[in-house]
Amino acid sequence: MTATVSDAGRALVGLADFTLPAELEADVPPEARGITRDAVRMLVARRHDGAIAHTHFSELPRLLDEGDLVVVNTSGTLAAAVPGTDGAGRRLEVHLSTELPAGLWTVELRLGTDPWFGAGAGDAVALDGGGRVDLLTPYSVGAAGVRLWVATVHTPEPLHSFLAVHGRPIRYGYVRGSWPLSAYQNVYATEPGSAEMPSAGRPFTPEVLTRLVARGVGVAPLVLHTGVASLEASEPPFPERYRVPGATAHRVNDTRRQGGRVVAVGTTVVRALETVVDARGVVHAGAGWTDTVVTPERAVRSVDGLLTGWHEPEASHLAMLEAVAGRVLLERSYAAALSEGYLWHEFGDVHLVLP
């Protein structure tokens, strides 16, 4: 879409085609920029009066009420990138994306900072440290070739121990330097399994969580293990493994029944809750693989608010954000974030959408 004009008469960016200036890409963690995790900036957008306010993430407890519920994804980030060598002696990096049933994985091959499309079914990659990945069959085919493969992953020791030694966090081109796994871990992560950090939760600190609890705001967990991000606009988000505990489902339902707000931390939480919500808006316990894609047409039934990062143009996440925030408010938020110099990506600033 092209630029539009808001209710306030200002020209706005189109969501699908804005250009992200390089200086707005967070290239190092906030800690490396000299601030704490919770000191990143937070733009607050309120749906009911269209207000947009600029503050810091550490103000979150002030903005929520007793009786509200914050739902977090406690999936931990894996050191999912493992270097190896293919049959031709080519040095590749294998990105483990999603664990499938029967011990299979979907994997992506990278050569340097780019996807590597030159492999074929039956090829193997010998992992540094003595592991081995066998490509079985294509999983996702893009314009340039097979991007994701269904593969078996053999490691000489249990996978998580192997990755802890030989893997490193998946890192994209905009990040400067190599940061330890802890930089990609949320403070409340309990169950390793994500290929990429569920990064909306990154600004949480024990102190912020304590202040939320002291205020009477609930915090409830679920798990959704993220795969690698979709690369091309035409690629829908891949199915991901999730688990919504019964206690969390009950608390979501109770919160909304009592008039409180359910605030999802991250698009992964929205995806998981929207997978287990029924037509009446009641959330149920559930576990499995979800292929739910949240769009404005489908609408959001399980959450009232969303804390999320800043997403790239054309990201499928923007469709979900539009479902939560509405088009006009979302466009105004992005216009404000661009003009105020908010930082994008997993080490960047955040966006809180409230009803």
Added chain:
Amino acid sequence: MAVALVTGASRGLGRALARGLAEQGWSLVLEARGAEILEDAAGETRAALTGGAQLSVITGDVADAGHRRLLVAAAEALGGLDLVVNNASTLGPTPLPDLVTYPLDGLRRAFEVNVVAPLALVQLAAPLLRRSARPAVLNVTSDAAVEPYPGWGGYGSSKAALDQLSAVLAVEEPTFVVWAVDPGDMRTQMHQDAFPGEDISDRPLPDAVAPGLVRLIESDLPSGRYRAADLAAAPARP
């Protein structure tokens, strides 16, 4: 860098005061209900900012608790809060009804906006004000708080309540300076609403009144109730 929160900053006295504070180097959080006119006022204030001062502009209703929390969170992000100006007010129902027929919902709304909201903001802002070297609260009141003008019973009683809140707050919080300021009649939308169809062009513009308030804010005058007309002679801060 001092930070002030000014409510009702889109028009009239609030708008003129915001600009005046910007000229004196203050960073500001501005709020009002109408997005478009507030953005217009913000443009004016932005142009008046000096040094590294910053501006945050938030649309909303001071009677909305969530909105008030947003205001204080925005002030925190500008570095704290040194001054709260409770300027946003409602006349209540217009044309101004006599008390025997006064719509009670209108009275409740007047007290919500003119009394409850200013106190709620001070309560929310108190932790930030306590960190300030010179915490101040300026509540905009009215001569209708003390004079029995017919038709002004709703608005006037709410401003009388605000006067008393100001006075008690000043003795309870000795580290705060709490001013209640009666700006006098001004050529504003609110004043026109109170006198529909009348010619109010003899009243001074808020631009003429705001400098006196800025002088008060920059002065060492103690807590108390002041009339803008008397502030013209206020001594400058040493």
